[in-house]
Amino acid sequence: xxxxxxxxxxxxxxxxxxxxxxxxxxxxxxxxxxxxxxxxxxxxxxxxxxxxxxxxxxxxxxxxxxxxxxxxxxxxxxxxxxxxxxxxxxxxxxxxxxxxxxxxxxxxxxxxxxxxxxxxxxxxxxxxxxxxxxxxxxxxxxxxxxxxxxxxxxxxxxxxxxxxxxxxxxxxxxxxxxxxxxxxxxxxxxxxxxxxxxxxxxxxxxxxxxxxxxxxxxxxxxxxxxxxxxxxxxxxxxxxxxxxxxxxxxxxxxxxxxxxxxxxxxxxxxxxxxxxxxxxxxxxxxxxxxxxxxxxx
Amino acid sequence: xxxxxxxxxxxxxxxxxxxxxxxxxxxxxxxxxxxxxxxxxxxxxxxxxxxxxxxxxxxxxxxxxxxxxxxxxxxxxxxxxxxxxxxxxxxxxxxxxxxxxxxxxxxxxxxxxxxxxxxxxxxxxxxxxxxxxxxxxxxxxxxxxxxxxxxxxxxxxxxxxxxxxxxxxxxxxxxxxxxxxxxxxxxxxxxxxxxxxxxxxxxxxxxxxxxxxxxxxxxxxxxxxxxxxxxxxxxxxxxxxxxxxxxxxxxxxxxxxxxxxxxxxxxxxxxxxx
Numbered sequence: 001x002x003x004x005x006x007x008x009x010x011x012x013x014x015x016x017x018x019x020x021x022x023x024x025x026x027x028x029x030x031x032x033x034x035x036x037x038x039x040x041x042x043x044x045x046x047x048x049x050x051x052x053x054x055x056x057x058x059x060x061x062x063x064x065x066x067x068x069x070x071x072x073x074x075x076x077x078x079x080x081x082x083x084x085x086x087x088x089x090x091x092x093x094x095x096x097x098x099x100x101x102x103x104x105x106x107x108x109x110x111x112x113x114x115x116x117x118x119x120x121x122x123x124x125x126x127x128x129x130x131x132x133x134x135x136x137x138x139x140x141x142x143x144x145x146x147x148x149x150x151x152x153x154x155x156x157x158x159x160x161x162x163x164x165x166x167x168x169x170x171x172x173x174x175x176x177x178x179x180x181x182x183x184x185x186x187x188x189x190x191x192x193x194x195x196x197x198x199x200x201x202x203x204x205x206x207x208x209x210x211x212x213x214x215x216x217x218x219x220x221x222x223x224x225x226x227x228x229x230x231x232x233x234x235x236x237x238x239x240x241x242x243x244x245x246x247x248x249x250x251x252x253x254x255x256x257x258x259x260x261x262x263x264x265x266x267x268x269x270x271x272x273x274x275x276x277x278x279x280x281x282x283x284x285x286x287x288x289x290x291x292x293x294x295x296x297x
Numbered sequence: 298x299x300x301x302x303x304x305x306x307x308x309x310x311x312x313x314x315x316x317x318x319x320x321x322x323x324x325x326x327x328x329x330x331x332x333x334x335x336x337x338x339x340x341x342x343x344x345x346x347x348x349x350x351x352x353x354x355x356x357x358x359x360x361x362x363x364x365x366x367x368x369x370x371x372x373x374x375x376x377x378x379x380x381x382x383x384x385x386x387x388x389x390x391x392x393x394x395x396x397x398x399x400x401x402x403x404x405x406x407x408x409x410x411x412x413x414x415x416x417x418x419x420x421x422x423x424x425x426x427x428x429x430x431x432x433x434x435x436x437x438x439x440x441x442x443x444x445x446x447x448x449x450x451x452x453x454x455x456x457x458x459x460x461x462x463x464x465x466x467x468x469x470x471x472x473x474x475x476x477x478x479x480x481x482x483x484x485x486x487x488x489x490x491x492x493x494x495x496x497x498x499x500x501x502x503x504x505x506x507x508x509x510x511x512x513x514x515x516x517x518x519x520x521x522x523x524x525x526x527x528x529x530x531x532x533x534x535x536x537x538x539x540x541x542x543x544x545x546x547x548x549x550x551x552x553x554x555x556x557x558x559x560x561x562x563x564x565x566x567x568x569x570x571x
Contacts, residue, residue, distance in 0.1 A: 011394040014475045019387040019402060022446055029421065029443040030409050036420035047419070097313065102306055104313040110558070111317050115324070117550045117561070119504035121522050125529050125543055126323045129330055129341060129536070137326045137341040169320065174565055181566045230413040233506045233522070237529065251415035251507070264419050271416035282411050 034275070040268040047264035059269035068245045069270060072253040075160050076274075079167065079249055080228035080281075086168040087224045088217065091175025096209075098176070099183045109180075113173035123170045124237025131162060131238075153239050156246025163238055163247060167228065175220040182216030183209070218289040225285060229278050250274040324547075330540040352541035356528070362542055364517070365524035366549075369503055372434060372520065376441035377499040380449045383442070384494060385487055388453025389479045393465065403454065406447040414444065414507040422511050430512070437512040441505065445498040452497075452567050456490040457483060493564035496557060500550070521546050 009017075041059050045052035063069045094112060098105050115123065130137045131152040139149045153159040190208050199207065232251035235241060241248040241256055248256065250270060257267035326341045332348040333339070339346075356362055391399050421440070422431075430436030460483065468478050506522040513519060519527070525546055528539040554561060 009475050011390075012396050012398055015390040015394050015396055015399045015402075018390045018476075018479070019399075021383045022387040022406075022450060023402070025383075025439070025443040025446065026405070026409060029424075029440060030412065030417070033417040033420040033424055034412075036423065037417055040420055040423070094316065097309060097316075102309050102313075104310055104317070108313040108317055110554075111320050113562075114551065114554060115320065117500055117504075117554060118547060119506060119522055121506045122504075122525060122543060122546060125525060125539070126327050128529070129326050129540065130323050135338070135341065137322070140340045140342060177562055177565045226411050230415075232413075232415055236506070236526075251413055254415045254418070255507075255510075258419055268419045271419060274413055275416040278411055278413055278416075279408065 037268045037271050037275075040265055041272050043265045045264045045268075046262045047258055047267075048262070052265065055265070059266045060273075062266065063269060063273065068248070068253060071245060072248040072250050072270075073277075075246075075248060076229055076231065076250045076277075078160055079164055079231040080225055082161075082164045083167045083171075083228040084221055084224040086165075087172045087175045088221060090168065090172040091179045091220060092213070094172065094176040095179035095183055099180055109176070112176055115170045116173035118170070120167075120231075120233030121237045122233075123166065124234045127166045127170075128238060153247075154243065156243055159239050159243070159247045163231075163234060166238070167231065167234055171224070171227065175224060178216050178220040178223070179213065182213045186212045214289075214293050218286075218293060221289065222282065222285060226278065226282060229281065250277075327540050327543060330537055331544050333537060335535060335537050352537045353545070355535070355538045356542040356545060361516075361519070362524055362545060365519045365521050366545075368434075368513075368518060369520040372438055372441060373499050373502045375434075376438045376445060376502050377495055379438075379442045380445045380498050381491055381494055384446055384449025385453050385484065385491070386479070387446075387450045388457050389483050391450065392454045392457035393462070403450075406450050409444070410447040410451070412444075418507065418511050425512060432513060432515050432518060434518070437509060440508045440512065441502045444508070445501060448501075448568055449494045449498055452490055452494050452564075453487070455567065456487065460486055489563075490567065492557070492560040493567050496553070496560050497564040497568055503550070 040052075042054060042056060043052040044055050044058075098109050098112075118126075133139065133149065133151045133154065136152070138152065142148070142150060152162055186209065190212070191204055194204050194208060230251060231249040232255070235247060235249050235252040236255075239247040241252050245253070245256075251274070254267045254270050254274070257263050257270060261267075329344055330341060331352050332350075333345040334349055334351065337345060391403050425431045425436050425440075430439070464482050465478050468482050469475075473481060504522065505520075506526075509520045509523055510526075513523060525539075525542060527533075528542045533539065
């Protein structure tokens with residue numbers, strides 16, 4: 001495209017010069033910490049002392065027999081994949097309802113979307129007033145209906161589900177926006193042609209809408225999945241990882257191991273595993289969805 | 298036929314009302330709580346008999362909350378400016394020159410978007426101690442820039458792809474250097490995507506908790522999220538003031554949204570990784 005002339009910068013030179021600030025930042029604050037993280041994970045460093053001992057892979061072998069890690073890993077999978085599944089369902093349903101104009105469309109879109117702007121930590125505090133045991137708003141409703149008060153976050157498994165539901169409800173607005181954009185890009189004539197052929201609404205949904213939405217599904221799935229697997233602030237503000245350690249995500253577990261247990265070496269090992277896990281999941285999902293996308297075209 | 302249409306509209310509206318009720322209720326409860334006194338033991342669903350703003354004055358008392366909002370605003374403004382400038386600069390060659398280096402770099406930047414902050418925070422913390430960046434604004438700003446950049450580069454690269462290459466070629470024939478093309482041709486046309494980048498990355502930094510928790514450990518440097526954490530900390534029994542503080546923290550986002558909603562929505566769509 002561009003011919004080389006004497007004294008004119010080559011393509012590679014331009015790339016190198018103009019991306020230099022970004023590249024330097026990535027090396028210093030992403031690449032180096034990742035390498036340091038692996039190094040620290042091979043030691044018994046406590047996070048503040050000058051001394052630490054090399055202990056090989058001991059931190060990694062410990063992971064698989066550590067119930068705290070296994071639990072946090074399981075929870076992270078639930079937070080990530082569970083939220084993504086429900087955000088996709090809610091997102092598509094909301095988008096179908098709110099794509100075409102009617103009286104409440106603008107208001108409903110805004111109300112669903114606005115909370116997705118708020119910090120995870122703050123969202124947890126907002127919901128705390130709903131799910132508290134004493135005087136919580138949900139328990140008020142339960143008692144009004146004649147039930148007995150429930151300690152919503154008092155039991156580990158239930159608390160994990162509730163955190164996942166809060167995450168879903170609060171952040172499904174982003175998925176909705178992506179699906180509305182996806183629906184808007186489907187040409188009307190597809191539906192007109194299908195009507196002429198006598199396809200009913202349900203058939204049109206499965207044979208036109210869903211295949212055409214696959215690029216939007218790829219996009220929102222990745223966004224939600226990465227968001228859910230990184231879950232941190234919401235766990236901190238709702239349960240702080242408790243009761244016991246039953247609701248920790250991998251991120252909040254790292255935080256606890258570092259600050260409360262002062263086990264920086266082990267926290268780093270969990271960090272390395274978390275990083276590898278999220279990378280692997282994203283790569284596999286992207287590859288899988290790209291294949292689907294290609295098949296749909 | 299018309300009757301069926303009316304039926305459909307009614308059902309749609311009822312569904313919309315149900316959705317609104319579900320999504321609004323936690324925020325409604327929050328606002329009601331912020332307007333009630335501590336001794337008001339009525340149901341949280343009920344509005345206060347007489348609304349009081351005492352909780353707001355209490356939350357703002359001492360100036361700590363205002364200080365934290367100011368701190369956050371400073372961090373967001375400076376970091377976002379750098380994210381925009383460096384992002385646009387990097388996006389141009391990545392969109393225009395398909396060299397091996399630029400392709401690899403694009404992929405690596407996408408990878409950085411997936412790094413969970415907590416997985417690198419232990420070593421990052423150690424690194425910041427080594428370079429004296431702990432408890433400084435520049436420390437948190439430089440981390441915010443680094444981890445906000447991939448989104449920005451990605452959005453600019455995508456946007457610059459849509460600017461016709463013919464413009465570049467014409468400028469090149471007129472004797473423009475490749476760098477001058479960026480400043481004269483590309484930069485002036487980046488306004489719409491810049492608004493989306495600014496809002497998206499700015500809000501992410503405004504909402505950040507993990508980096509700020511590790512870097513800013515002195516009370517004076519607290520940001521909004523760290524301040525809210527202390528309002529809700531165990532031992533603090535004044536939940537009504539905490540509710541008021543939460544409302545104050547949410548307010549700026551709502552104001553910005555109401556003025557710039559177009560760019561918010563565009564930002565989500567543009568930033569979506571494909």
